[in-house]
Amino acid sequence: MLAFILRRLAQAFVVMLTVAFIAFMLFQYVGDPVASMLGQDATTEQREALRAELGLDEPFPLQFARFVGNAVRGDFGISLRQGRKVSALIAERLPATLELSVAAAVVALVVGIPLGVYAALRRGTFSSQAVMTLSLLGVSLPTFLIGILLILLFSVQLKWLPSFGRGDVVSFGGWSTGLLTVDGWKHLILPAITLSVFQLALILRLVRAEMLEVLRTDYIKFARARGLPDRAVYFGHALKNTLVPVITITGLQLGALIAFAIITETVFQWPGMGLLFIQAVQFADVPVMAAYLCLVALIFVVVNLVVDLLYFAVDPRLRIEKPAGGH
Amino acid sequence: MNTTTAQAAPGALARFLDGDVWHSFKSSPMAIVAALIAALCVFCAVFAPWVAPHNPFDMAAVSLSDARLPPAWIDGGQRSYLLGTDDQGRDILSAIMYGARISLFVGVASVLVSMVVGVGLGLLSGFAGGKVDALIMRVCDVMLSFPPLLVALLIDGVGRAIFPHADETLAFGVLIVAISLTGWVQYARTVRGSTLVERNREYVQAARVIGVKPSRIMFKHVLPNVMGPVLVLATIHVAAAILTEATLSFLGVGVPPTSPSLGTLIRIGNDFLFSGEWWITIFPGAMLILIALSVNLLGDWLRDALNPRLR
Numbered sequence: 001m002l003a004f005i006l007r008r009l010a011q012a013f014v015v016m017l018t019v020a021f022i023a024f025m026l027f028q029y030v031g032d033p034v035a036s037m038l039g040q041d042a043t044t045e046q047r048e049a050l051r052a053e054l055g056l057d058e059p060f061p062l063q064f065a066r067f068v069g070n071a072v073r074g075d076f077g078i079s080l081r082q083g084r085k086v087s088a089l090i091a092e093r094l095p096a097t098l099e100l101s102v103a104a105a106v107v108a109l110v111v112g113i114p115l116g117v118y119a120a121l122r123r124g125t126f127s128s129q130a131v132m133t134l135s136l137l138g139v140s141l142p143t144f145l146i147g148i149l150l151i152l153l154f155s156v157q158l159k160w161l162p163s164f165g166r167g168d169v170v171s172f173g174g175w176s177t178g179l180l181t182v183d184g185w186k187h188l189i190l191p192a193i194t195l196s197v198f199q200l201a202l203i204l205r206l207v208r209a210e211m212l213e214v215l216r217t218d219y220i221k222f223a224r225a226r227g228l229p230d231r232a233v234y235f236g237h238a239l240k241n242t243l244v245p246v247i248t249i250t251g252l253q254l255g256a257l258i259a260f261a262i263i264t265e266t267v268f269q270w271p272g273m274g275l276l277f278i279q280a281v282q283f284a285d286v287p288v289m290a291a292y293l294c295l296v297a298l299i300f301v302v303v304n305l306v307v308d309l310l311y312f313a314v315d316p317r318l319r320i321e322k323p324a325g326g327h
Numbered sequence: 328m329n330t331t332t333a334q335a336a337p338g339a340l341a342r343f344l345d346g347d348v349w350h351s352f353k354s355s356p357m358a359i360v361a362a363l364i365a366a367l368c369v370f371c372a373v374f375a376p377w378v379a380p381h382n383p384f385d386m387a388a389v390s391l392s393d394a395r396l397p398p399a400w401i402d403g404g405q406r407s408y409l410l411g412t413d414d415q416g417r418d419i420l421s422a423i424m425y426g427a428r429i430s431l432f433v434g435v436a437s438v439l440v441s442m443v444v445g446v447g448l449g450l451l452s453g454f455a456g457g458k459v460d461a462l463i464m465r466v467c468d469v470m471l472s473f474p475p476l477l478v479a480l481l482i483d484g485v486g487r488a489i490f491p492h493a494d495e496t497l498a499f500g501v502l503i504v505a506i507s508l509t510g511w512v513q514y515a516r517t518v519r520g521s522t523l524v525e526r527n528r529e530y531v532q533a534a535r536v537i538g539v540k541p542s543r544i545m546f547k548h549v550l551p552n553v554m555g556p557v558l559v560l561a562t563i564h565v566a567a568a569i570l571t572e573a574t575l576s577f578l579g580v581g582v583p584p585t586s587p588s589l590g591t592l593i594r595i596g597n598d599f600l601f602s603g604e605w606w607i608t609i610f611p612g613a614m615l616i617l618i619a620l621s622v623n624l625l626g627d628w629l630r631d632a633l634n635p636r637l638r
Contacts, residue, residue, distance in 0.1 A: 015469060018469060026485065026488075137620075140566075140616065140619050140620050140623055141616060142570045142573060142574055142577075142615065142619070143574070144573075144574060144577045144578075144593070145593070145612045145615065145616065148593070148597060148600065148608060148612065149612075151600060152600060152605055152609070155601075156600055156601060156603070156605075255473070255474060256474045259473075259474035259476050259477040260474075260476070262476070262477075262480070262578070263476075263574060263577070263578065266577075266578055267597075277480075278480075278578050278579070278580070280484070281480055281481075281483065281484035281487065281580050282487075282579055282580060284484065284487050284488035286488060289481070289484055293481060296473075296477065297473075300473065
């Protein structure tokens with residue numbers, strides 16, 4: 001167990017270092033900070049002086065070490081487009097994206113798992129067929145079209161819900177939340193649904209497939225033979241054993257949620273990190289791109305680590321097999 | 328399966344018509360409908376300059392007085408603009424055909440590039456083994472741990488930063504590279520898996536014994552036998568690549584604005600949603616869904632048809 005955790009930590013460290021290196025290479029080879037800071041008319045001496053001041057004349061490994069040191073402290077320099085500290089920009093956008101992603105994940109799990117169980121237990125009925133067809137549509141529809149269709153229906157035609165921004169937010173220290181006002185909740189509904197559709201369909205299909213698989217196994221037949229009520233068989237035995245893949249996918253999809261949030265935030269002009277990133281890509285704003293990349297990679301690595309550790313909590317077989325076999 | 332699959336023997340068509348795949352196709356209504364829709368979309372896209380009622384890029388033929396006309400069956404619509412016009416007076420139906428052409432081109436080109444890269448690296452990985460294998464598979468692991476869209480966006484962003492004043496051809500190149508670099512991993516993994524199985528087969532050993540060069544064994548003997556799953560992957564991947572392109576274009580970082588794809592059309596139409604001109608965005612969206620759904624259904628069917636275990 002300990003060896004496993006240590007190995008995973010080492011792996012995570014290598015991935016982070018790789019990502020940091022990519023971000024560093026972005027700074028090195030994309031655009032020249034000296035040229036953009038001094039302008040066209042600067043003399044060679046001025047350039048050299050600034051170069052020395054910024055530490056750009058130092059050997060490569062030293063520069064990389066400095067970059068990593070700064071990155072760990074959250075210092076990615078100044079945004080080329082907005083002229084503000086990148087860390088401040090990200091910090092101000094982070095709450096919006098996290099609230100949106102978590103809301104979407106909750107919707108996907110709370111709706112997806114029961115529907116998946118339902119579609120598995122009532123296999124072949126009309127309603128479960130309908131659920132499966134809808135879920136196929138959910139996987140095929142691009143996120144931005146779902147957002148546009150929802151806006152068209154609920155904002156333009158019915159005029160029930162707003163389609164733009166976060167609405168009223170309340171600030172606590174550095175954290176601004178839309179969850180404390182009615183207006184904030186109203187603004188959250190459409191983006192959260194849009195973002196959740198793909199994950200919801202994925203979780204639904206996964207739960208259904210796993211349930212069907214598990215329901216065929218001997219221990220389910222045995223549990224039935226022992227005279228356990230259906231509810232205990234389905235939820236106590238079957239559902240519990242489908243949860244390992246569900247946790248994996250949900251965990252891995254949390255990263256996908258953050259990536260898809262870029263699209264959702266663009267459609268709904270939701271002031272989160274995704275909108276910041278897409279503007280950075282449009283204007284080749286390297287510091288913001290690098291910072292976003294590192295932050296998202298960090299979230300990914302942490303989530304993957306947590307997912308792996310959760311395996312031990314959910315699947316007892318992993319705990320037992322370990323001492324016997326090892327790796 | 329034997330190595331003759333790679334050679335186009337004279338009776339290839341006859342054998343195909345008599346084969347399992349064709350029979351399975353004929354007995355699956357879903358596959359036939361999907362194939363018809365996909366064929367229609369591809370036809371309209373490829374022959375857009377000849378079948379489209381208007382040329383949306385011909386500035387002389389477009390007039391602003393025709394801007395924002397609704398579809399023909401709604402009051403105020405004109406018969407010559409079946410699906411209405413956009414903000415510049417361009418015919419939506421023609422714009423969709425031309426847009427689908429660009430979307431299909433980018434999608435198919437990206438799939439071809441990722442297929443070549445992925446199959447090549449997969450073959451190498453499975454055939455060489457050892458350190459090469461370990462390195463390629465580690466790269467795959469890292470790639471897989473990030474969502475494709477994010478990787479595509481990043482490569483696209485880097486491309487934009489390196490070539491700030493790229494012309495149209497270069498912009499397309501960057502976009503295709505960005506999309507294909509996210510897709511090759513699946514091919515590499517699939518091909519590596521099948522190669523590991525194939526390389527221990529008797530025909531490979533026989534080839535080795537008679538002294539065939541490893542590179543020749545790789546491409547002439549092993550490759551044809553690992554292509555089945557690759558074709559299935561490629562079909563489904565075309566739909567995914569088209570959607571990725573549409574998403575990037577919708578976000579404003581895809582194809583250059585001078586050659587609008589379906590995603591660009593949807594992006595343009597999005598600005599007119601609130602003034603009631605829904606047709607500018609909904610019709611290109613519907614076309615996108617039609618293409619993606621029909622290609623996906625075809626891919627699903629092909630996967631089942633080529634998988635003998637499912638019969």
